[in-house]
Amino acid sequence: xxxxxxxxxxxxxxxxxxxxxxxxxxxxxxxxxxxxxxxxxxxxxxxxxxxxxxxxxxxxxxxxxxxxxxxxxxxxxxxxxxxxxxxxxxxxxxxxxxxxxxxxxxxxxxxxxxxxxxxxxxxxxxxxxxxxxxxxxxxxxxxxxxxxxxxxxxxxxxxxxxxxxxxxxxxxxxxxxxxxxxxxxxxxxxxxxxxxxxxxxxxxxxxxxxxxxxxxxxxxxxxxxxxxxxxxxxxxxxxxxxxxxxxxxxxxxxxxxxxxxxxxxxxxxxxxxxxxxxxxxxxxxxxxxxxxxxxxxxxxxxxxxxxxxxxxxxxxxxxxxxxxxxxxxxxxxxxxxxxxxxxxxxxxxxxxxxxxxxxxxxxxxxxxxxxxxxxxxxxxxxxxxxxxxxxxxxxxxxxxxxxxxxxxxxxxxxxxxxxxxxxxxxxxxxxxxxxxxxxxxxxxxxxxxxxxxxxxxxxxxxxxxxxxxxxxxxxxxxxxxxxxxxxxxxxxxxxxxxxxxxxxxxxxxxxxxxxxxxxxxxxxxxxxxxxxxxxxxxxxxxxxxxxxxxxxxxxxxxxxxxxxxxxxxxxxxxxxxxxxxxxxxxxxxxxxxxxxxxxxxxxxxxx
Amino acid sequence: xxxxxxxxxxxxxxxxxxxxxxxxxxxxxxxxxxxxxxxxxxxxxxxxxxxxxxxxxxxxxxxxxxxxxxxxxxxxxxxxxxxxxxxxxxxxxxxxxxxxxxxxxxxxxxxxxxxxxxxxxxxxxxxxxxxxxxxxxxxxxxxxxxxxxxxxxxxxxxxxxxxxxxxxxxxxxxxxxxxxxxxxxxxxxxxxxxxxxxxxxxxxxxxxxxxxxxxxxxxxxxxxxxxxxxxxxxxxxxxxxxxxxxxxxxxxxxxxxxxxxx
Ligand SMILES: Cc1cc2nc3c(=O)[nH]c(=O)nc-3n(C[C@H](O)[C@H](O)[C@H](O)COP(=O)(O)OP(=O)(O)OC[C@H]3O[C@@H](n4cnc5c(N)ncnc54)[C@H](O)[C@@H]3O)c2cc1C
Ligand code: SF4
Ligand code: FES
Numbered sequence: 001x002x003x004x005x006x007x008x009x010x011x012x013x014x015x016x017x018x019x020x021x022x023x024x025x026x027x028x029x030x031x032x033x034x035x036x037x038x039x040x041x042x043x044x045x046x047x048x049x050x051x052x053x054x055x056x057x058x059x060x061x062x063x064x065x066x067x068x069x070x071x072x073x074x075x076x077x078x079x080x081x082x083x084x085x086x087x088x089x090x091x092x093x094x095x096x097x098x099x100x101x102x103x104x105x106x107x108x109x110x111x112x113x114x115x116x117x118x119x120x121x122x123x124x125x126x127x128x129x130x131x132x133x134x135x136x137x138x139x140x141x142x143x144x145x146x147x148x149x150x151x152x153x154x155x156x157x158x159x160x161x162x163x164x165x166x167x168x169x170x171x172x173x174x175x176x177x178x179x180x181x182x183x184x185x186x187x188x189x190x191x192x193x194x195x196x197x198x199x200x201x202x203x204x205x206x207x208x209x210x211x212x213x214x215x216x217x218x219x220x221x222x223x224x225x226x227x228x229x230x231x232x233x234x235x236x237x238x239x240x241x242x243x244x245x246x247x248x249x250x251x252x253x254x255x256x257x258x259x260x261x262x263x264x265x266x267x268x269x270x271x272x273x274x275x276x277x278x279x280x281x282x283x284x285x286x287x288x289x290x291x292x293x294x295x296x297x298x299x300x301x302x303x304x305x306x307x308x309x310x311x312x313x314x315x316x317x318x319x320x321x322x323x324x325x326x327x328x329x330x331x332x333x334x335x336x337x338x339x340x341x342x343x344x345x346x347x348x349x350x351x352x353x354x355x356x357x358x359x360x361x362x363x364x365x366x367x368x369x370x371x372x373x374x375x376x377x378x379x380x381x382x383x384x385x386x387x388x389x390x391x392x393x394x395x396x397x398x399x400x401x402x403x404x405x406x407x408x409x410x411x412x413x414x415x416x417x418x419x420x421x422x423x424x425x426x427x428x429x430x431x432x433x434x435x436x437x438x439x440x441x442x443x444x445x446x447x448x449x450x451x452x453x454x455x456x457x458x459x460x461x462x463x464x465x466x467x468x469x470x471x472x473x474x475x476x477x478x479x480x481x482x483x484x485x486x487x488x489x490x491x492x493x494x495x496x497x498x499x500x501x502x503x504x505x506x507x508x509x510x511x512x513x514x515x516x517x518x519x520x521x522x523x524x525x526x527x528x529x530x531x532x533x534x535x536x537x538x539x540x541x542x543x544x545x546x547x548x549x550x551x552x553x554x555x556x557x558x559x560x561x562x563x564x565x566x567x568x569x570x571x572x573x574x575x576x577x578x579x580x581x582x583x584x585x586x587x588x589x590x591x592x593x594x595x596x597x598x599x600x601x602x603x604x605x606x607x
Numbered sequence: 608x609x610x611x612x613x614x615x616x617x618x619x620x621x622x623x624x625x626x627x628x629x630x631x632x633x634x635x636x637x638x639x640x641x642x643x644x645x646x647x648x649x650x651x652x653x654x655x656x657x658x659x660x661x662x663x664x665x666x667x668x669x670x671x672x673x674x675x676x677x678x679x680x681x682x683x684x685x686x687x688x689x690x691x692x693x694x695x696x697x698x699x700x701x702x703x704x705x706x707x708x709x710x711x712x713x714x715x716x717x718x719x720x721x722x723x724x725x726x727x728x729x730x731x732x733x734x735x736x737x738x739x740x741x742x743x744x745x746x747x748x749x750x751x752x753x754x755x756x757x758x759x760x761x762x763x764x765x766x767x768x769x770x771x772x773x774x775x776x777x778x779x780x781x782x783x784x785x786x787x788x789x790x791x792x793x794x795x796x797x798x799x800x801x802x803x804x805x806x807x808x809x810x811x812x813x814x815x816x817x818x819x820x821x822x823x824x825x826x827x828x829x830x831x832x833x834x835x836x837x838x839x840x841x842x843x844x845x846x847x848x849x850x851x852x853x854x855x856x857x858x859x860x861x862x863x864x865x866x867x868x869x
Pocket of ligand 1: 020021022023024025026044045046047049052053054055056057058059060061062162163185186187188221222223224233234235237241242272373374402403404405417418419420421422424
């Protein structure tokens with residue numbers, strides 16, 4: 001039970017298990033491995049664990065608890081009531097499974113989805129028994145609300161700060177288990193040789209020292225990659241380090257073209273206004289006050305899934321019916337909900353709108369726009385979180401991944417709201433169980449050849465001194481131009497020429513990045529250096545995203561091509577794998593989706 | 608004052624200090640352009656990107672939920688991500704940003720929160736559930752009113768603004784401090800927690816609630832509108848009837864599996 005920070009000397013550190021990332025996925029992995037008997041566990045996080053982005057999640061975590069049901073015959077947006085004890089349970093894991101598969105546009109792997117939804121109720125109860133304070137019904141059961149794409153009210157929540165309470169709860173339990181946390185340590189390289197993971201190189205941010213960290217098993221739980229876009233709901237830490245580091249170490253990346261744009265980011269800022277706003281009954285309106293969802297999803301209206309709502313907004317905007325200075329927004333209107341409901345169920349959202357735009361949502365609609373939100377793609381794993389090296393499912397021995405950085409894939413082409421806190425929790429726990437079995441089963445500490453620390457010192461020296469004396473490039477403009485092009489050309493709507501423009505820009509920026517020179521030359525808490533490392537990672541995986549998106553000549557879930565606007569199961573019902581090898585990296589290969597054709601065969605996705 | 612979209616030149620004064628190079632902290636001045644929407648964090652990012660890349664501060668979520676970015680602005684502790692420059696200009700059109708006071712400086716605006724976390728660990732922040740197998744098949748039944756009472760503590764983001772504004776902490780790093788006492792309050796009041804007596808012993812001890820001088824600095828500083836002083840006062844009362852309270856808890860836990868009304 002300690003936080004280690006600012007070690008005075010460079011050393012080689014060993015643990016049985018190393019977890020990178022202390023959000024929900026990493027904390028579950030560490031806690032579970034410890035409970036199952038692994039004694040020596042280290043968790044690294046580039047932020048203090050409680051600063052992890054899981055804490056920003058607002059709306060809820062999905063599970064068919066059957067505490068609440070829609071009032072009979074009141075439609076898909078009508079009132080909810082508690083399920084009386086003894087009554088027929090209206091919801092089930094099968095329904096949750098179908099909703100998730102449909103949401104994924106049939107690109108989700110059904111074995112992994114089944115595992116997740118079946119474990120969902122138990123995970124919620126475990127959170128609850130560990131002290132998580134959920135909102136409650138009058139009889140003390142956990143309260144539930146509606147969420148987009150879910151056919152039943154199964155979002156379990158704590159007002160609109162659900163992630164915050166989950167994160168604090170699980171972090172405290174990991175502390176209780178005696179896990180060692182390396183707080184503000186930045187993992188910058190992974191050591192994989194002959195398909196066996198041997199450890200990693202970490203920068204102790206406070207002291208600026210580099211350490212070789214060896215372990216029998218490494219778990220990546222480094223979160224998402226939304227920071228490649230200018231308008232994003234993601235924290236500044238969500239720079240996709242884990243996916244880029246894995247890719248650089250020879251691990252392929254899966255389905256990277258699938259990125260979710262959330263329909264309600266604050267206009268111009270991207271800061272999230274929870275989907276709970278619409279779950280609680282909020283409206284979307286265009287310039288002339290019209291509830292435009294009537295035209296796009298007449299039944300589900302505002303509660304259609306995110307990809308569809310974001311595209312509807314973008315269409316309104318592009319056809320000139322947008323609001324805001326540059327017409328790039330639409331209105332989120334909550335005024336009819338009334339002050340009491342807003343302050344009870346959406347207090348954080350109320351404050352955010354007030355702080356960042358000066359709008360009081362009780363009195364006036366607030367301008368919003370689609371915002372880069374969730375990374376469906378990532379490091380390919382099986383349902384036990386074992387990382388896979390290729391389409392034949394060859395394991396990378398000793399390497400596991402879970403949470404948003406991983407691609408199991410339970411979300412396929414589009415994630416449903418509240419399913420990712422569930423994913424991070426369930427698969428974090430799976431990863432903990434898998435590494436415990438691996439380590440307790442006698443896995444050895446693997447030898448490390450060469451000098452990975454020296455390699456990374458050279459990388460840092462290059463940033464500090466610049467490659468050449470002439471033409472040194474600052475980091476920030478490169479990152480800014482990347483984000484600009486990703487938002488403009490790799491957004492809600494995609495098209496060949498625009499994707500090619502983006503690819504061209506990325507290559508140019510990569511060239512410029514070779515001449516980067518940072519301003520801060522010191523060792524101590526060098527955030528200028530971190531920004532350079534993070535920008536290098538952004539440039540690495542953004543290229544993979546664009547190349548994967550260019551190749552996929554169809555529209556599925558969050559990947560919408562205006563030049564190929566239909567789903568094409570014959571050609572594209574398959575996962576993309578992007579490999580860093582050969583002269584023309586990324587090289588793409590493809591992998592079948594796991595589908596139970598007898599139970600959940602592909603259908604048209606209509607809402 | 609800048610209207611929407613208009614920019615305005617403002618001066619941001621930042622306390623700089625790198626212990627490896629500087630003999631002591633000093634104030635540096637930066638001129639930047641701000642609009643009505645520019646936050647203090649935006650301003651710091653702008654300085655770092657365009658004027659001095661070595662300027663060092665913590666941040667992550669940008670919307671007041673991760674607790675990274677508490678600093679001292681014009682003499683008051685606050686988060687910099689949710690406050691607009693415009694509203695904080697002094698009469699000469701300047702804002703002055705310093706690190707949280709009374710904590711060792713690692714570099715510039717980054718402080719060493721070691722003692723803060725040590726106190727957090729000291730109160731055993733995790734829930735200690737009942738041992739007697741009261742765990743139900745589903746959830747423990749906790750009533751909405753009981754949840755409501757915890758709200759005030761559960762939304763704490765551990766930013767440290769209160770801790771570093773506290774005069775008692777400034778004098779005595781042994782003091783548990785408002786953040787950790789608030790956490791203790793959360794656990795003590797939680798009907799699912801089985802260790803209220805032990806907890807009340809810790810917080811009722813030499814370094815706990817009776818050290819608080821009720822100066823209310825913590826309330827002024829808290830960016831989430833929380834009231835650590837109320838928590839401290841509640842814990843004082845409960846500490847005085849520690850065993851009776853623990854006995855009530857045992858009673859309450861008998862119906863945890865089913866709910867009172869069920
Ligand atoms: C604003 C917002 C609201 C959301 N609301 C919901 C919701 O209501 N319901 C829902 O289901 N989902 C929601 N999501 C999504 C969900 O929060 C995330 O998908 C999930 O929390 C990811 O958890 P994680 O553990 O994988 O990663 P994170 O919580 O992001 O943790 C990543 C960890 O990795 C560490 N790390 C990263 N890189 C490095 C490195 N190089 N070295 C060392 N450490 C590193 C970080 O410090 C951090 O500890 C929301 C997302 C956002 C952005
Ligand atoms: S009580 Fe308020 S000021 Fe203190 S740590 Fe918590 S959120 Fe910050
Ligand atoms: S950046 Fe997270 S609280 Fe300010």
